[in-house]
Amino acid sequence: MRLITIDDVRDAATRIRGSVVRTPLVPAPWGDTERPLWIKPENLQPVGAFKVRGAFNALGRLTADERGRGVVAYSSGNHAQAVAYAAAAMSVQSTIVMPEETPNVKVAATRGHGAEVVLCGAGERERVADEVLARTGGVLIPPFDHPDVIAGQGTAGLEIAEDLPDVANVLVPVSGGGLASGVGTAVKALCPNARVFGVEPELAADTAQSLREGRRVDWPIADRNRTIADGLRSQPSQLTFAHLQRVLDDLFTVTEDQIRSAVRELALRSHLVAEPSGAVALAAYRSAALPPGPTVLLVSGGNIEPALLADLLSA
Amino acid sequence: MRLITIDDVRDAATRIRGSVVRTPLVPAPWGDTERPLWIKPENLQPVGAFKVRGAFNALGRLTADERGRGVVAYSSGNHAQAVAYAAAAMSVQSTIVMPEETPNVKVAATRGHGAEVVLCGAGERERVADEVLARTGGVLIPPFDHPDVIAGQGTAGLEIAEDLPDVANVLVPVSGGGLASGVGTAVKALCPNARVFGVEPELAADTAQSLREGRRVDWPIADRNRTIADGLRSQPSQLTFAHLQRVLDDLFTVTEDQIRSAVRELALRSHLVAEPSGAVALAAYRSAALPPGPTVLLVSGGNIEPALLADLLSA
Known part of the structure; x- marks a missing residue:
């Protein structure tokens, strides 16, 4: 199985430039002093999520003939x-x-x-x-189980490395693992001293268990569906799991209450609307034993029901 | 009275680089087809508002001796x-x-x-x-009545012109007028075909009246305090009014209901938390007779009470 490389991510960055937002690292002066904090706001992408990166790269790699078939x-x-x-x-x-x-x-x-x-x-x-x-x-575009999709998501990591070369910690949500695979590949190649951490809800912690056991463990979908983080209910494929084993230093799990608090904190302190899945990295920043140093949280998406957001703000 | 020039804004941009966020233009594909829409999210600045631009420029212009006195x-x-x-x-x-x-x-x-x-x-x-x-x-740093503050706020306009040279319309909130003065100066210098529009609440429309009458008209503070847009209750000084007369093509006023809807729309469609004052440009985009062409809305700040935001989301 061939894993993607930094060259694939660089190619993807060239391919999707102008089609996606070059999101800035937003400083969060309200982080703790040992771990100065920046946010990578992928909720500002068109459609409100990092997913456009992989989609544009995968479509951009198709032949004219394939594109014609849809x-x-x-x-x-x-x-x-x-x-x-x-x-x-x-x-x-x-x-x-x-x-x-x-x-x-x-x-x-x-x-x-x-x-x-x-x-x-x-x-x-x-x-x-x-x-x-x-x-x-037509051609199937899978949500994560494809090298072009993984390389596309990795462009977010390339941008983190460009904007903050001395980053110490990068925290990324994990579901199917495409985002963490791509971001981890880019960050590890360009910032070899940086650590890359995945984050999962406790209620959908299949990947945490899988990484501990060194093999993919299947959690029933009924279990994974319990978390409020509805974008984090998938499980890695063989391809993304192989990437995660290589690029993740560790994987933190967070509780539902921590996720809810993180959505609220992002809205009020960073003025960013995150969906619960998008806020888990902040939840981990607040609760995990993170090494000191400059830290980047990737906020993966912002598509939340208005009533839920209102409810979390009133809490 | 000397008005600021594009050179002052360029100097300011050099001075504050690295201290403020180079905010991207976030495409808003949900805009109307005649007026493709981008958001300039100044609510992502440290402290949640564009004001850091002027503050860093004004402080950066002080002598070492002045800085020592505070x-x-x-x-x-x-x-x-x-x-x-x-x-x-x-x-x-x-x-x-x-x-x-x-x-x-x-x-x-x-x-x-x-x-x-x-x-x-x-x-x-x-x-x-x-x-x-x-x-x-010590040295007084006024909120808008100072050329260094105006030039600092103007850096947001410089960035708009760099990122979207063929912009047709730029919409900016008006209160004391420092932001609109600086942004207008930069945009008019670099994009001579662009129009720059101020936006005010109907309930604090002193500047709209002043521009119509060609002289500064004073509205009682009790009247201006009626608007929910608590950051838009100030009035231009002689200096900012002179800039506004030169750089604004027109000034739109918006109702309280339009402001409330705009806060909600920014949260749900752009995933940005805006304070009411920060959302008036979207309110004008939705209600005013705007010429066609690429349009940029400046979202000036995001400091809103959680209960108010929750209330607007539930509406």
Whole structure:
């Protein structure tokens, strides 16, 4: 199995330049004095999440012929929006397979980006996606299990290394592991003294256990679904797990209360709206035994229900 | 009266580089198709507002001797925080005069930046500030009525022109007018075809009336205090009014309901927490007769009470 390299990430950065936001490192003077703090606000990307990086890179790597046949993704979350958005920007037809129970607002948003949405029953999305692929001859863009997607997400790490070369700690949410794989690859290559930490909810800590045991451990989806961090309920593939084993120094887990507090703190102190999945790195910064030194938290996304955000602010 | 020039803004940009965030233009694909939209998120600055630009420039222009005597500001708002923050970063002693009724959280935050806070009775802040100046020999840093402050705020406009040279419309909140004066000067110099529009609450529309009448009109503070946009209750000085007459193409006014909706829309669609004063440019984008073309909204600050933000999200 070939793991991606810093050269893949550099290529991706060239490919997606101008299509995604070059997010700044936002200083957070309210961090603790031993660990000066910066935020990488990926919630400011179009569609509100880092996912556009991988989507633009994967689509940009397609041949003209492949682009002509269109792309397919299955997702009810940020990946769906990102593929639809990137495809529209590149004048590529996209079909997104979403579960029937997906909130209307997300279906409408995906259609708003110009995608064709195909609704499917629970547990049927892979079968339905296969049907669409067979019918259209299109290309599947997976949410994390692909080197081009991983390299695209890694461009966020490249930017961290460029902007803060003496970074000591980088904290990144882990779900399917594409973001942490890419960011870790870039940061480790350019800042060999930096540590890269993954962060998971305690209630979906499959990767923490997997890394401890040195093999992928499967947690039932019913267990993973308990966390409020609805973007962190996936599990690494063989490919992303191999990256995580290589690039992560450790993985911290955080409680639901810590996640809720972190959403509130980001809104009030950094003026950033984060979804619960996007706020777990701050939760770990507040609770984990982190080495001293300049620290970057990656805030991965900002798509939160208004009522939930209001509730957390009132807490 | 000498008005600032683009050279003053360029000097300021060199002076404050590394001390403030080089905020990106965040694309807002949810804007209307005739007026593609970008946000300049100045709420991501340290202390949560553009005010650090002017504060760093004004302090940076002081002689070593002046710095040794310290700086003084009177404000209960973002300017107080900005001067305290910039002074601490430059190892300059700062004294901030604040009204006794200032919320404790703001007094504590200002002290947290290392400032000495002197509380004073209503309407006494100028007299008390004069006493502090006489006692310490320090230098007063005014919130807007100073060329160095105006040039510092103008660096936000310089960045807009660098990042989007074909910008057609720039919308900026107006209170004392320092921000609009500086941004307008930079944008007009570098993008001569761009229009620069000020935005005010209807309930504090003194500058709209003043520009129509060609002279500064005074609105009673009791009237201006009615708006929820508590950062937009000041009035231009002779110096800033002269700039505004030169650089503004027009000034739009917005209602309280439009301001509230704009705070909500920025949180949910751009994932940015804006204070009401910071959101008026989006309110104008949604309601005013704006010419077509690429449009930039400057979101000036993000310091909002959690309960108010929760309330607006639940609306």
